Amino acid sequence: MKEVTAAIITKDDLILIAQRGKDENLAGKWEFPGGKIESGETPQECLKREIKEELNIEIQVGEFLGESIYTYPNGQIKLMGYFATIVKGNFELSVHDEVKWVSIDEIDNFDFAPADIPLVKKLKFSR
Known part of the structure; x- marks a missing residue:
């Protein structure tokens, strides 16, 4: 099972979501950005690295x-979600087509990747 992280980046009362790029698996689906944990990396270190690579921002x-x-056709993943805030940087997208700041009330209007849906539900009930 692959271990994958997801950043629930918040600003004021908004949450950052990202749309997977047209050349990516699950193209067009929305997600919380993040990625696969590499050998010897903590989930937190992975998130900082992945968010820098994917969005060119630094997070706390x-x-x-x-x-x-969730079991996808190409294997099972364990997606671990962490809250995060932006420390510095300006968005430069490398694997996503778009990012949006949305409120918790708007989040159901987006078609999320299947593994992200339980995190969306948990987020809605944690606020």
Whole structure:
């Protein structure tokens, strides 16, 4: 099982979501940005690295939100979600087509990747 992280980046009362790029698996689906944990990396270190690579921003990783285990056709993942805030940087997208700041009330209007859906639900009930 692959271990993958997701950053629930917040600003004021908004949450950052990202749309997977047209050349990516699950193209067009929305997600909380993040990626695969590399050998010897903590989930928090992974998130900082992945967010820098994918969005060109630096984040501060906060509390653990929860996890989701999902089986995709190419294998099972364990997605671990952490709250985060932006420390510095301007968005430069490398694997996503778009990012949006949305409120918790708007979040159901987006078509999320299956592994992210349990985190969306947990987020809605944690606020």
